Amino acid sequence: MPLLHKIAALVVVCSLVLGLAFQDHRPRHAHRAETTGAHGKAPAERLSGRPSATPSTAPSTTAPAGTPSATPSGGATAAAAPAAVQAKANELGQIPVFMYHRIMKHPEASLDRSTKELYTELTRLATTGYYPITAAEFASGRLDVPLGKHPVVLTFDDSTPGQFSLDAQGNPAPDTAVAIIQQVAREHPGFRPVATFYCNDDLFALGPRAADGLRWLTQNGFEVANHTVTHPDLRTLGKAGVQKEIGGMEDKLLSLTGRHTTTFAYPFGSIPHNRTWAQRLDGRYSFQAVFLAGWKPSESPFDTVFDRWAVTRIRSEGKIKENDCRTFCSTAWLDWLDAHPQERYTSDGDPGTVTFPKTFEKRLAKQFRPYAREY
Numbered sequence: 001m002p003l004l005h006k007i008a009a010l011v012v013v014c015s016l017v018l019g020l021a022f023q024d025h026r027p028r029h030a031h032r033a034e035t036t037g038a039h040g041k042a043p044a045e046r047l048s049g050r051p052s053a054t055p056s057t058a059p060s061t062t063a064p065a066g067t068p069s070a071t072p073s074g075g076a077t078a079a080a081a082p083a084a085v086q087a088k089a090n091e092l093g094q095i096p097v098f099m100y101h102r103i104m105k106h107p108e109a110s111l112d113r114s115t116k117e118l119y120t121e122l123t124r125l126a127t128t129g130y131y132p133i134t135a136a137e138f139a140s141g142r143l144d145v146p147l148g149k150h151p152v153v154l155t156f157d158d159s160t161p162g163q164f165s166l167d168a169q170g171n172p173a174p175d176t177a178v179a180i181i182q183q184v185a186r187e188h189p190g191f192r193p194v195a196t197f198y199c200n201d202d203l204f205a206l207g208p209r210a211a212d213g214l215r216w217l218t219q220n221g222f223e224v225a226n227h228t229v230t231h232p233d234l235r236t237l238g239k240a241g242v243q244k245e246i247g248g249m250e251d252k253l254l255s256l257t258g259r260h261t262t263t264f265a266y267p268f269g270s271i272p273h274n275r276t277w278a279q280r281l282d283g284r285y286s287f288q289a290v291f292l293a294g295w296k297p298s299e300s301p302f303d304t305v306f307d308r309w310a311v312t313r314i315r316s317e318g319k320i321k322e323n324d325c326r327t328f329c330s331t332a333w334l335d336w337l338d339a340h341p342q343e344r345y346t347s348d349g350d351p352g353t354v355t356f357p358k359t360f361e362k363r364l365a366k367q368f369r370p371y372a373r374e375y
């Protein structure tokens, strides 16, 4: 990232942290106003619970979309399956969406993480029951996660070469994030090697091999997603500027991969004056979800307060003092979720049903009632 970007990133990061520092962030409804405020769309416009027909990068899950095995019952919510109860399934729990930037052997800037730190963090996820899904799968509401596992979304911003690069044989180069993800998956069978890449104009410094690289990613279950052409602060741009930045990147990715992207992340987490400018532009782009920059796990997509136009992410970082990472970054949040397992999303193993303990009943968004399983 150029120096100016770094400075702008720090400003945004600091303002986010300052904003949060004055609130108790732990209760999950602390930011209800922020996440549901001005965009209280009709339920039909919010998450539909089934993949939208428009984006061409529909999740690769095989279960039939929106056709749960369940038959909606008229009155009382159906009972949860015994295995789901035993696994303490809670599909109204929180889901960590991790945000990574540069991955390098020797970090140079504050948002960088070392290859060793990434390996260690992914190993922790793999050994504590987490199961990676892509941002697109998360946004679709079809979370095809094995029974008892916890979904996690791994996102990498800015398409830098330490995240992904090809060796001479056309495979992921050693010590890149993709190679490390694959290594952890080999060492821990059941840990699914997928992630989402929020890309800018310079695609992993692949140059003429960009199309080959993106093809490798998409063919191997990784999501290629939109992060604007030049990584501007969208808050400083008007409608045409926002659309040019997002539309330009979409055109480029479409021409290289043959498919539209499904999700978008704001550069610096900075929100334009009108959020709809970034959500869709007829004939150019149409997202299913937009991701912010911090600083808490996301609500479940089945939660009544979930806002798919403002999905919160967590910066990957240890419990360092900077930016209050002792509380708000990934290590701290994983510790917190370990200590509060009832607040964490745990899968019932069936992507067609939404299982939860009775105490979470009020959190269920109306449109998912037909698929509810309670215990």
Ligand SMILES: [Zn+2]
Binding pocket: 157, 158, 227, 231, 266, 267, 268
């Ligand atoms: Zn970025």
